[in-house]
Amino acid sequence: xxxxxxxxxxxxxxxxxxxxxxxxxxxxxxxxxxxxxxxxxxxxxxxxxxxxxxxxxxxxxxxxxxxxxxxxxxxxxxxxxxxxxxxxxxxxxxxxxxxxxxxxxxxxxxxxxxxxxxxxxxxxxxxxxxxxxxxxxxxxxxxxxxxxxxxxxxxxxxxxxxxxxxxxxxxxxxxxxxxxxxxxxxxxxxxxxxxxxxxxxxxxxxxxxxxxxxxxxxxxxxxxxxxxxxxxxxxxx
Amino acid sequence: xxxxxxxxxxxxxxxxxxxxxxxxxxxxxxxxxxxxxxxxxxxxxxxxxxxxxxxxxxxxxxxxxxxxxxxxxxxxxxxxxxxxxxxxxxxxxxxxxxxxxxxxxxxxxxxxxxxxxxxxxxxxxxxxxxxxxxxxxxxxxxxxxxxxxxxxxxxxxxxxxxxxxxxxxxxxxxxxxxxxxxxxxxxxxxxxxxxxxxxxxxxxxxxxxxxxxxxxxxxxxxxxxxxxxxxxxxxxxxxxxxxxxxxxxxxxxxxxxxxxxxxxxxxxxxxxxxxxxxxxxxxxxxxxxxxxxxxxxxxxxxxxxxxxxxxxxxxxxxxxxxxxxxxxxxxxxxxxxxxxxxxxxxxxxxxxxxxxxxxxxx
Numbered sequence: 001x002x003x004x005x006x007x008x009x010x011x012x013x014x015x016x017x018x019x020x021x022x023x024x025x026x027x028x029x030x031x032x033x034x035x036x037x038x039x040x041x042x043x044x045x046x047x048x049x050x051x052x053x054x055x056x057x058x059x060x061x062x063x064x065x066x067x068x069x070x071x072x073x074x075x076x077x078x079x080x081x082x083x084x085x086x087x088x089x090x091x092x093x094x095x096x097x098x099x100x101x102x103x104x105x106x107x108x109x110x111x112x113x114x115x116x117x118x119x120x121x122x123x124x125x126x127x128x129x130x131x132x133x134x135x136x137x138x139x140x141x142x143x144x145x146x147x148x149x150x151x152x153x154x155x156x157x158x159x160x161x162x163x164x165x166x167x168x169x170x171x172x173x174x175x176x177x178x179x180x181x182x183x184x185x186x187x188x189x190x191x192x193x194x195x196x197x198x199x200x201x202x203x204x205x206x207x208x209x210x211x212x213x214x215x216x217x218x219x220x221x222x223x224x225x226x227x228x229x230x231x232x233x234x235x236x237x
Numbered sequence: 238x239x240x241x242x243x244x245x246x247x248x249x250x251x252x253x254x255x256x257x258x259x260x261x262x263x264x265x266x267x268x269x270x271x272x273x274x275x276x277x278x279x280x281x282x283x284x285x286x287x288x289x290x291x292x293x294x295x296x297x298x299x300x301x302x303x304x305x306x307x308x309x310x311x312x313x314x315x316x317x318x319x320x321x322x323x324x325x326x327x328x329x330x331x332x333x334x335x336x337x338x339x340x341x342x343x344x345x346x347x348x349x350x351x352x353x354x355x356x357x358x359x360x361x362x363x364x365x366x367x368x369x370x371x372x373x374x375x376x377x378x379x380x381x382x383x384x385x386x387x388x389x390x391x392x393x394x395x396x397x398x399x400x401x402x403x404x405x406x407x408x409x410x411x412x413x414x415x416x417x418x419x420x421x422x423x424x425x426x427x428x429x430x431x432x433x434x435x436x437x438x439x440x441x442x443x444x445x446x447x448x449x450x451x452x453x454x455x456x457x458x459x460x461x462x463x464x465x466x467x468x469x470x471x472x473x474x475x476x477x478x479x480x481x482x483x484x485x486x487x488x489x490x491x492x493x494x495x496x497x498x499x500x501x502x503x504x505x506x507x508x509x510x511x512x513x514x515x516x517x518x519x520x521x522x523x524x525x526x527x528x529x530x531x532x533x534x535x536x537x538x539x540x541x542x543x544x545x546x547x548x549x550x551x552x553x554x555x556x557x558x559x560x561x562x563x564x565x566x567x568x569x570x571x572x573x574x575x576x577x578x579x580x581x582x583x584x585x586x587x588x589x590x591x592x593x594x595x596x597x598x599x
């Protein structure tokens with residue numbers, strides 16, 4: 001579904017991503033792991049079109065999307081839930097959700113999706129007219145995910161969905177993510193919390209200082225203590 | 238009917254339920270603000286002295302301008318200093334098309350395209366004026382939306398200066414520094430009140446629309462909004478043109494009220510006055526526009542009294558010329574320091590009322 005072919009991303013003179021390739025097949029959950037500053041977020045930003053690609057190509061559903069702007073990529077079915085959630089504190093829950101559907105024209109579909117998701121997440125219905133800033137961290141993450149879903153994506157990219165959340169909430173969020181896969185969504189999740197991500201992912205990639213260091217099934221990675229130690233950190237495996 | 242059509246029917250009803258309910262809420266909110274804003278004017282119209290009515294009309298013209306300012310600035314959070322220029326365009330175009338051809342042949346005998354022989358009806362001239370203001374806003378907006386932050390604000394300042402330069406130097410069309418008179422005085426306080434109510438409702442509907450929501454999101458976090466697929470440039474352009482047209486409405490009505498137009502009325506002083514009204518009330522709120530205009534209009538009138546050296550309790554006070562300008566500056570400084578979000582913050586009147594009702598129930 002998504003094919004990233006040896007792309008590089010530069011920030012001025014600094015190369016953040018070195019010729020990285022990865023693929024995501026339809027219906028998969030793929031985890032993109034690695035320490036801080038590994039280039040994970042840069043890679044996501046390049047895929048969604050927020051930063052330009054220096055080299056390489058990105059294809060989505062068989063079409064090269066290198067030259068498309070973010071709006072068109074979202075329209076085609078790519079969606080990202082940014083790191084730190086970026087809930088618009090000034091806007092109400094309702095308005096945050098409307099915003100998620102910014103690139104859509106089918107008003108009927110928007111209304112239907114909104115109903116579906118509010119049924120799935122009753123807490124959001126409860127908080128519907130409150131400002132996004134008044135929600136708890138977990139609720140905000142839920143809102144951020146649902147907001148991304150409102151664009152009607154085929155591939156959902158989540159950037160550090162567990163960041164700053166209590167373990168119990170993290171569990172909930174990941175259950176929610178695998179629930180979305182069961183509804184036919186394809187998911188690329190960037191995480192530092194490898195242990196948690198690998199419980200749900202089918203395959204995983206490890207990035208380190210902008211280079212791809214590992215790619216394989218989540219199972220392989222879970223069982224390889226060396227790999228985990230080398231790239232993910234101590235005390236994990 | 239085929240099966241899919243039946244399938245879609247419940248979705249449509251739900252759409253009305255969600256989108257329609259939101260629009261209705263917004264409309265009701267706008268009308269509450271409009272009633273609030275217009276009440277003062279009605280009272281003055283019914284019971285006020287003629288000079289009070291004159292002051293009220295000036296305040297309502299300013300309110301329409303501030304609403305125009307709010308539509309762009311309040312939603313996109315880009316400071317705009319050029320709005321007075323658009324008021325000027327609206328006023329001058331009204332003057333050019335509505336003044337009797339006979340008067341124009343003495344005022345602007347060398348006008349291009351034989352415009353001095355054209356004379357439109359009052360309503361037609363109003364529509365043309367607002368339309369041309371919108372067109373001018375579109376042209377300037379195409380440049381403006383390519384910039385952001387300080388660069389955009391400096392551009393709006395340049396637009397104000399350019400407009401003024403054109404008014405003053407294109408003597409054949411605008412009469413330069415001399416007044417353009419002879420405009421039929423057809424607008425009174427009633428017209429102002431109706432127009433105010435209409436633009437308030439428009440501004441509120443715009444704020445709550447999908448465009449407004451997306452713009453406000455981009456104002457808090459441009460990158461996150463962009464990641465959501467928000468086309469910031471296009472939306473800013475829409476807000477810019479709509480806001481410009483509302484300023485054009487203010488200019489046109491102003492011309493119809495006062496009967497003469499002078500370029501001085503559309504320059505720094507006017508821009509600064511309306512901007513401070515906007516900032517005091519709270520940029521993100523339509524209600525804030527009303528409150529800012531009301532407070533500053535009243536304050537300015539009191540200051541004007543003080544300037545002329547009144548007699549208080551039998552004591553002759555000294556004349557304090559220039560106090561009004563000073564006061565405006567002080568107000569802006571104080572608001573920026575103490576309440577940078579303005580008096581209303583982002584809240585609207587109906588939201589405040591709802592909060593109080595809720596608190597009362599608990």
